[in-house]
Amino acid sequence: MVKRLLAASALALGLSAFAQTQIEFWTYYLSPNFDNYIKSTIADFEKENPTIKVRWVDKQDTMERDLTAAVALGRAPDVVNLWQDSTFAAAQNKILTPITQLVNRNVLNQLYYPNVLDMFVTEGQVYGLPWYGWLDQGVMMYNPDLLQKAGVDVRTIRNTDDLLAASARIKQATGAYGWLPPVKDPNGASFLGRFFLEGLPIYDKDGKAAFNSPAHVALLQKYVDAMKNDVIPQELLRKEAFQLSNELYSQGKAAIVVGAPTTLNRVKEANPDLYAKTRIVPAPLGKAGIQTGGAMSLVIPSASKNKSAAIRFALFVTNRTNQVKFANVVPIVSTAAGSENDPGLKAKSNDPLEIGKGMNSASGRLINPGFKPPKNTDDVYKNFNDNIEAAFLGRKTAKQALDDAVAFWNANAK
């Protein structure tokens, strides 16, 4: 009996020694603010999976570079926190293992919102598990004092046209800007996003660029005029709109911020009085009535040596329980299916951040991934943005700018 016990325990020990796997998990800009959340999630996972140990490394700006270097060195991490563009780029350049090779697509469809899952699909394969997301339009946060001074009733702002009109009145009455729309953010092609949100098509039925119709030109002209009259600041050509509106809002130089409620954290730090005064309502949308947004993903490099442990961990981190927990730490949008009914996402108080969470975090199913990006986005987007800038600076007419952009796009987006 004792001998058998000894043999059994020796076998178990031996097996567990063999089965002990160490995986490496890279996140993007989550330390030190979310140390507790990540560490406790890892602890929970390790408790349920005693043979897997997770080593956590947080990366900042150097994420893409370090990932490539690690692959080149043969020391690739096992689970990496990327985002849409980088997932796309990494998949295109053969750095990732398709998730659908490790998990059945049907299972994935049940675990996550399909619109978000679709964001990480290339050539029929899913390359990333959706993690925490955000809505670009999110909520509208405003400074009630400035709106009152301009005589603007927030209930009259129902869509983006109203936003522009209100901004003109606010600027005239108070000298502060109203809404700062993204027109030329450093990453991506913001004005294409604007077309999309107003229901104007980007491609024609043959898949060629078609954003130079009279309707498109008119829309661009509307914003060009707004900038010329200083209803929206020229700084939008140089800085990211969300960042700029945050900066100006904290100084009292902008009355409205439209976007993810996580920005309230920054307002809280920079100007606590203003934070306490800030009101929140759902964001007014464009004519298409949709909300664009994005999400982070967890990917598995093809050079990873522990793919089964990796996928287990990735599924755990992105499951609904853990995403809801995350949303209660900071108001991210949960991308796990069924979140819209999860009681953990209801607002529990009147604190602006709680309200933001309540309005936002359960709306993962509303994230519209936007239009499909072309190949060769670097050059094509740069040319598009250059043309948009030329229109805003008055160097080209709106029509000329869009015609040139379409011509370049069709010649180069292969």
Added chain:
Amino acid sequence: MSPQTQEAARLRARAALRKGLGTALSYALMLLILAFAIFPFLWTLAISITDKQASGISIYDFPRSLFPPAVTLGNFFEVITKLNLGKYFLNSVIITALTVVGTLVVSALAAYPLARLQFPGRALIFGAIVSTLVLPTEIAFIVNVLTLRDLGLLGTYAGVVLPIIATAFGIFLMRQAYLAIPGTLMEAARIDGATELQILWRVMIPLSVPSLTALGIFTLVGTWNAFFWPSVALLTNDDLLPMSVAILKLKGQFNYDVFNVAAGAMIMMIPVLVVFFMAQRFFMRGMEGAVKG
């Protein structure tokens, strides 16, 4: 008093006045330049000691943000504990010290033959070294990190330090310093029977202390603030990361607290400035006694 002495006294007084005016002008000019140089630093300093709980204004509000209504050292404590800076500070000190010593040794040694010895291949070697200033080094970091792996130095202090201590800048600087020392001194030493090493140690180096100090300072500042190369070389061992990398965590979408960022920046800047302050008198050594050789 005789008219000559009176005249002399007046001339002396006028000369003194002119000298005084000249000095006053010097100071005025220097103060103006100082204002130009340090205004961002003053703003960063002001923000870093601002008590963010108390103030109701935004930090972008110039010039009000230069005069915080309430000051505190709390931001510094927050940064140090949040980022666990003690460990990274130590790493920075070790890496910087090793790099400074390494650079000084390699440069002081290599520059000597290039400045003062005749041997075949001298022009070629010097040309090659200077050419590294312009050569494209954009992807060198990937190649170097692979080399480190093959040498087994990845994730070690040595792996960070060795690739950066042999620089064209250092060698060039020391060569110029040696060239400024009169050849007669060397000849005299040789006639006395000194070996090349002794000449280097007893003649060249003591007389190039200002340049050595400059090189030391530059290397120190450069290494202290460098984050790109250390983070690549220590990819597999982030326990050895220097503070310059850890500080980057203060930015980012969720983390952006300008007060902490400013405090972090001050923590990075102040040690360097202290060292510079202590070292800058070594720039001022003169050549007393040397020319009379």
Added chain:
Amino acid sequence: MKQQAFTTTLIAYAFLAPALVLMGLFTFYPVIYGSYLGFTDYTVADLATGEGPKWVGLKNIQFVLGDPLFQTGILNSLKYLLVVPILQIASLAVAVLVNQKLPFMALFRVGYYIPVVTSISLAAVMWEWIFQKEGFLNWSLQLLNVLNSEGRFNWLLNENTALWAIMLVTFWRGFGYYMVLYLAGLQSIPAELEEAATLDGASAWQRFWLIIVPLMRPTLLLCSLLSTIAAIRVLEEIIVFTGGSGGPLNSTYTALLYVYNKSWGNMLNANFGVAGAAGLLIALVGFALSYVNFRLTREERSER
């Protein structure tokens, strides 16, 4: 005598050994490999799948030379060279100022060095404020009656001024750096020479140009060479102020920005072949400029 020449050569190479070994391994080898990549087709996808670089000869070089973005980059980098003479003369002048034996000089020296160690991204916040439409620069220009209130504009948003605005920041960052080098060099000018000149009635201006500048030849060569190369390869300030996209109408798109966007600035889409080719071409320009630098400072010396 041959024995002595041989011993000298041996000793010379012994002294050079550490530098040559380290540079050979960590500088020359990567550069040669990177340059070789300029003649190959090699992207991140090849790296990930383990495929090696494929030789394509001059294809990348031709592509880069014909790319209007690269041409703009080279042009802007050449414009940036204007900062070099201004920076060098100013740094030397400041070094002379703080070399005086007056009280508090140490404080001024440290103060002028502060921009060198100030984090550029924090300094950028203040500089952006200065360049704004209602910013300090326009305010001072209005005071001097150079500008009226309708003519005000944001210096970083105007394609004619953006590059010069950033050059001002480079100047601000650099004068303390070169001041240190010039200070070190000034120590080798005997004080007796300057005293003699002052007794002869030379003004400060004359002393500066007729005594100090000629005697600072070695340091001037070093500094102007470094400054020229830094100007051609400017990148950090550009990215901090106008990002990777190169400013209004690409007016701040510099040569190295092109390489940055094709390699480590956009790593998952990196094209090492094109980046290598561009890097090579920029190096060629750098070589040419260095040669000019050497000739300029050497010729003047022999004329004396």
